[in-house]
Amino acid sequence: MTQPDFETVVAIARRAGDAILAVYNGPDFDVETKDDDSPLTAADRAAHAIIDRELRALTPEIPVLSEEGADVPAAKRQQWPRFWLVDPLDGTKEFIKRNGEFTVNIALVEGGRPVWGVIHAPALDTTYGGGVGSGAWKQTGADGAREPLAVRTPDDGHAVVKSRSHPSGELAAFLERITVADEVPVGSSLKFCVVAEGRATLYPRFGPTMEWDTGAGQAIVEAAGGRVVMAEDETTPLTYNKDDLRNGFFIVSA
Structure with a gap:
């Protein structure tokens, strides 16, 4: 199968993050729960709309499964050879606490396995990405150099x-x-x-x-x-x- 343009997907995640920040940094931010009219819900929906629209335009042949639209029957989605798996705003408690540790998550799943992913933390202006055969990286800022990532084994604990x-x-x-x-x-x-x-x-x-x-x-x-x-x-x-x-x-x- 032809691989999607992952750099464009990274840019989509950043645009979704910008939409979240517009709410997060807005003058009326005051939220404790995810009510239908809360800033949290507004940020979630704004990010979802951007990701869903732009992924479908980029890869119309690849379905999108998002937390904000997850009512697809199992019998239908299990016919998909691959799909985008999306959480437009992960870390609702972090959003409410205003500690900056909330993210936009986009993964490509093939055959029951996530083969590529991007995590963007808009308040931290930091992005992580990686996939099968391409390694993992961290980038600070839109134009920052990408730092290769590698796990480490513990020493004494x-x-x-x-x-x-x-x-x-x-x-x-x-x-x-x-x-x-x-x-x-x-x-x-x-x-x-x-x-x-x-x-x-x-x-x-x-x-x-x-x-x-x-x-x-x-x-x-x-x-x-x-x-x-x-x-x-x-x-x-x-x-x-x-x-x-x-x-x-x-x-x-x-």
Whole structure:
């Protein structure tokens, strides 16, 4: 199959991020929940509209599955040989807290596997990307040089990614069984990115996620040499386009 123009997809993610920032930096920002008329909802919908419209124009032969339009029956979407998997605004709690750690996520999924992804953090003006056979990279600013990424293995203990918003008893029990040298608190899909760039060595997730939360991050981590596997069977990778779009618990590592 012919590969899409991924550079254009990166630009689409940045434009969606600009639309989010227009709301985030606006004079009327005051939000605690995702009500239908909240700034959070406005930002989500604005980003979704840009991504959906521009991906369909760029690759009309590739369907788009987005959090904002995820009501496609499984029987239909499982006929797709590949599709775009999109979360137009990941990290709603980070958006509400105004800590900047929210992202735009776009992944290309083929045969149940994310083969390419981009994660753009508009408030941080930082973009991560990567895919099968092309490696992973980080870019600061629209014109910044792209830094190659590679995961790192732990020395005397793991640097563990710690969710800012989703603690769990299962996670606490898991951490008791390993050596933790450091904790790296971060929100949204940026948790994948800090593993991909070697700032952390382990991201165990024992909480609810959907496929659009993880697809782009998994592609980037795997392109950087890492793994994303099921927590109950670490020989099984996290897979996509399942009957149920909810993920099981998983572990991201070098």
